[in-house]
Amino acid sequence: MDTLPGICQVCGGWPSHPVCQACARRFAGAVARCDACAAPVPDGVARCGACLTCSAPPALQACAAAVDYAYPWDRLIARFKFRGEPGWAGPFAKQMLGVPHARQLLAQCDCMVPVPLTTTRLGERGHNQAWELAKAVRRQARPLGLTVPAGADPEALVRLVEAPDQHSLSREQRLNNLRGVFAAHPERAARLHAAHVLLVDDVTTTGATLQAAAQALLQAGAARVSALVFARTPPPG
Structure with missing residues (x-):
């Protein structure tokens, strides 16, 4: 593809x-985006209002996204995730590498870690779309002369259980729903220690999944966690 x-x-x-x-x-x-959560913001603005007024420092310190989760990308992502078309990782990675903030995060991080699936969900889909994206980003970045992290580990983070349906929940409810869902693999702790980890995923909506994954990585000894996603769901309104 x-x-x-x-x-x-x-x-x-x-x-x-x-x-x-x-x-x-x-x-x-x-599209100008918030450095912290990748929500669209006016030109010249670094942080959205929600991130500026956050009461506590988030586990995830930065996030870059290539596109809004809207037409036509939402349809293509569905094919990528659910219809056995992992080849979409290549075209999506190309869009991701065109984002200056994404290139900056790649140059700064020590290791790329995909957001994992449960073994049941992985068996159903046949591939982890986040890992396919991470591989495609690394593969395409080198010929462009971009700095890429030395490591990329699909097993550094483990998804212990599948969270209940998040669709109708608020961001706070989603965060509560995701507590205990992720854990760092005990055999990967040495690689994560004091590292700047770049999480990779296909879509983020409220950021709850990325925050929960980042928290697990910080608990395992990571110094900083950022994220690179293909699509960001625009906030309502």
Whole structure:
């Protein structure tokens, strides 16, 4: 899917990459985002209001996203996650590497860790979309001359249980729902100690999953945790 010409899966143009350049520019574009949670913000603003008024320092200190979770990306992500099309990791990684904040986080981190699935969910899907993205980002970053972390560990973080449905919950309720869901793998603790870990995932909505994963990594000895995601769900309103 990365190199062979075909039909653009958005506009139907041919010959094309999976998402043609015109559609990528039209539906991705340069969007100013909060450095901490990747929510859209006005140009020149570094932090959104929610992050500025946060009462306690969050476990996740920075987050970069490539696109909004909206048309056409939401449909393509569904194909990536649920319909056995892991090849979408390549086109998505290309969009992620086009974000300056993402490049900065890559250069600063020591290790990339995908947000894990439970073994049951992994068996159902056949692949962990977060790990596919992490591999594609590393693979594409090197030819571009970008700095990439020395390590990438798909087993550094373990998902112990599948959280109940989060769809209708507030951010605080989601955080409570995710307590105890993640744990660092005991055999990876030495690699995580004092490291700047970059979490990788496909979508973030309220950031609750990333915060819970970051907390588990900090408890295991990580010095700092940031995140790189493909899509960020815009806040309501």
